[in-house]
Amino acid sequence: MTALIELEGVSKRFTRKLDIAEKIVNVFGGHIREQTVHAVDNVSLAIDEGEVVGLVGESGCGKSTLGRVIAGIHPASEGTVKFKGRDITAMSSGESKEWALQVQMIFQDPMSSLNPRLRVRDIVGEAPAFHGLVTSEELGAYVDEMMLRVGLDPSFGRRFPHQFSGGQRQRIGIARALAVRPAFLVCDEAIAALDVSIQAQVINLFMRLRKELGLTYLFISHDLGVVEHLSERVVIMYLGRVVEVAGTEELFAKPNHPYTVALLGEVPRIDRRGQAFMPIKGEIPSPLNPPSGCHFHPRCPHAMERCRVEQPALREIAPGRYSACHLNDQS
Amino acid sequence: MVSNTPTLQVEDLKTYFYTKAGVAKAVDGVSFSVAKGEVMGLVGESGSGKTVTGFSIIGLVDPPGKIAGGRILFDGEDITSADGERMRRLRGRRIAMIFQDPMMTLNPVLRIDTQMIEAVQAHDKVDRQTAFERSRDALGQVGIPSPEERLKAYPHQFSGGMRQRVAIAIALLHKPDLIIADEPTTALDVTIQGQILYEVQKLCRERGMSLIWITHDLAVVAGLADSICVMYAGRIVETGTIADVIDRPLHPYTHGLIGSVPSHNKRGQPLAQIPGMAPSLLSMPQGCAFHPRCPRADDKCLVDPAMSTPRRPDHRVRCFHPHLEDAA
Numbered sequence: 001m002t003a004l005i006e007l008e009g010v011s012k013r014f015t016r017k018l019d020i021a022e023k024i025v026n027v028f029g030g031h032i033r034e035q036t037v038h039a040v041d042n043v044s045l046a047i048d049e050g051e052v053v054g055l056v057g058e059s060g061c062g063k064s065t066l067g068r069v070i071a072g073i074h075p076a077s078e079g080t081v082k083f084k085g086r087d088i089t090a091m092s093s094g095e096s097k098e099w100a101l102q103v104q105m106i107f108q109d110p111m112s113s114l115n116p117r118l119r120v121r122d123i124v125g126e127a128p129a130f131h132g133l134v135t136s137e138e139l140g141a142y143v144d145e146m147m148l149r150v151g152l153d154p155s156f157g158r159r160f161p162h163q164f165s166g167g168q169r170q171r172i173g174i175a176r177a178l179a180v181r182p183a184f185l186v187c188d189e190a191i192a193a194l195d196v197s198i199q200a201q202v203i204n205l206f207m208r209l210r211k212e213l214g215l216t217y218l219f220i221s222h223d224l225g226v227v228e229h230l231s232e233r234v235v236i237m238y239l240g241r242v243v244e245v246a247g248t249e250e251l252f253a254k255p256n257h258p259y260t261v262a263l264l265g266e267v268p269r270i271d272r273r274g275q276a277f278m279p280i281k282g283e284i285p286s287p288l289n290p291p292s293g294c295h296f297h298p299r300c301p302h303a304m305e306r307c308r309v310e311q312p313a314l315r316e317i318a319p320g321r322y323s324a325c326h327l328n329d330q331s
Numbered sequence: 332m333v334s335n336t337p338t339l340q341v342e343d344l345k346t347y348f349y350t351k352a353g354v355a356k357a358v359d360g361v362s363f364s365v366a367k368g369e370v371m372g373l374v375g376e377s378g379s380g381k382t383v384t385g386f387s388i389i390g391l392v393d394p395p396g397k398i399a400g401g402r403i404l405f406d407g408e409d410i411t412s413a414d415g416e417r418m419r420r421l422r423g424r425r426i427a428m429i430f431q432d433p434m435m436t437l438n439p440v441l442r443i444d445t446q447m448i449e450a451v452q453a454h455d456k457v458d459r460q461t462a463f464e465r466s467r468d469a470l471g472q473v474g475i476p477s478p479e480e481r482l483k484a485y486p487h488q489f490s491g492g493m494r495q496r497v498a499i500a501i502a503l504l505h506k507p508d509l510i511i512a513d514e515p516t517t518a519l520d521v522t523i524q525g526q527i528l529y530e531v532q533k534l535c536r537e538r539g540m541s542l543i544w545i546t547h548d549l550a551v552v553a554g555l556a557d558s559i560c561v562m563y564a565g566r567i568v569e570t571g572t573i574a575d576v577i578d579r580p581l582h583p584y585t586h587g588l589i590g591s592v593p594s595h596n597k598r599g600q601p602l603a604q605i606p607g608m609a610p611s612l613l614s615m616p617q618g619c620a621f622h623p624r625c626p627r628a629d630d631k632c633l634v635d636p637a638m639s640t641p642r643r644p645d646h647r648v649r650c651f652h653p654h655l656e657d658a659a
Binding site for chain 1: 376377521524525548550554577591599608
């Protein structure tokens with residue numbers, strides 16, 4: 001089976017250009033350099049059709065940037081992104097349009113991703129009408145169908161986004177994404193801003209839609225509980241690099257990378273009582289100036305000399321399981 | 332650990348907001364007590380009145396809000412009607428509050444040392460040097476490396492987790508008897524949240540400090556607190572020890588909340604969801620506020636249920652149809 005989305009050595013860098021004052025300083029012999037952030041650093045990943053992949057990491061680790069590269073919002077600085085086996089930079093305009101419609105994104109904050117001046121039926125109906133997926137006579141019925149599908153009453157179509165609650169707004173965002181009949185959804189912290197009881201409703205909606213429409217998901221979240229519940233495979237990122245990839249059950253049962261071990265130990269669980277919290281030392285370093293070698297070594301309890309110098313490669317340690325840690329070479 | 336007078340006793344607290352659209356009963360008859368050294372979790376969704384409860388205790392309810400009834404006893408003293416001067420002496424010295432957003436607590440144009448020394452000298456007549464040393468020690472206690480240098484920094488030079496530590500250090504300056512923490516880790520990463528929980532847990536154990544931890548995250552409370560109060564639409568619907576409430580919840584709302592938390596033993600299956608959403612405080616349903624969303628509701632629920640203790644004396648619930656059957 002060919003992968004739906006395939007990334008090969010994808011990097012994304014953001015560079016801040018020098019302003020005029022800094023350029024003048026450089027003319028007079030200053031040494032101000034452009035600052036570059038390696039938001040995503042050499043990531044390779046394949047997502048099969050129908051799969052649900054969770055992407056986990058702390059804030060600033062590049063998980064949202066990776067999601068945006070996959071969804072085509074940011075172009076990759078290096079590496080190739082393939083959709084159904086075809087390189088997206090080498091696509092004809094027809095293929096490129098198909099790709100753009102097939103991959104849709106759902107954002108964290110539903111209020112800032114919905115136009116406050118449009119009525120819901122226009123928000124949901126704009127894209128399918130523009131792309132000619134439905135005729136103008138069918139549009140009304142089509143929008144109603146989309147709203148029903150995400151559990152919204154079609155009679156709310158004339159309302160504006162501010163007249164809805166947070167959970168309902170997120171449903172509007174999902175309906176808008178579904179309206180162009182995508183195959184792949186990138187959900188960037190799609191439920192993080194919702195209340196617990198509403199979160200459960202939206203998680204259930206995602207699972208139902210997957211069953212009904214055969215969707216593929218990339219689920220970006222910092223909440224390990226949600227990722228564990230939804231995904232089949234989990235990708236852990238740290239400072240722009242993928243440190244571990246594994247099937248959900250294996251990962252939660254036997255994490256390999258020290259960062260994953262620490263991350264799992266941190267998660268408060270409802271079934272863990274009076275737990276003694278044992279923190280990971282330190283904080284995530286600035287991506288402007290990442291540590292040498294393995295990015296995790298300043299916080300790692302098992303760090304050795306080698307970790308300071310050499311970047312560990314992401315190696316297959318068991319079938320379908322990848323981890324980037326020097327410790328795996330020793331045993 | 333438990334002495335006879337609880338550190339804090341709240342009796343039938345009512346905080347109403349008198350708005351143009353009507354009276355919003357943000358807190359409507361809340362009672363609980365916190366013993367010395369006890370960690371209490373106050374859990375609820377947004378709009379359930381948990382933050383307003385915290386603000387009422389520390390006397391920070393702004394108009395159009397008003398404490399409309401009930402009593403707040405702090406160490407036996409009624410502080411509900413205490414004047415501004417009395418509250419100023421208590422606030423910061425014996426009751427401290429930690430807010431969700433540390434950027435709101437810290438003044439962005441003052442260095443950390445200025446802010447901390449000011450806080451020390453506001454309550455204790457000590458010289459600058461002593462105040463400086465106390466600030467430095469407090470920062471060290473919450474796990475900030477090289478506190479002497481960091482005191483000279485401005486708030487924006489700290490990361491989110493570090494800022495929250497500074498806010499906690501300021502709350503600890505006067506070794507208060509009670510700390511009210513309003514969602515202090517919600518905006519932080521899991522690893523940073525773990526570090527903060529670790530520090531707070533250690534401080535409570537070492538100092539015998541009482542703590543009210545306001546949050547929407549049941550999992551955090553389950554690991555940290557001794558007892559728990561679950562709020563819904565301005566009322567406490569269930570209260571008891573962590574073991575009672577989390578393992579054997581009585582109220583259908585608590586039951587639903589716990590069922591809706593994703594966990595590993597339910598992987599891939601639909602979560603038990605609570606239908607609908609929390610009611611607006613301006614148009615509350617008649618009787619039990621939860622009945623329109625409740626699977627067990629019947630005609631009886633149109634009357635307001637009182638607190639009862641159907642299973643154990645310290646496990647109280649506000650419901651006519653509590654979940655008694657799954658008491659194993």
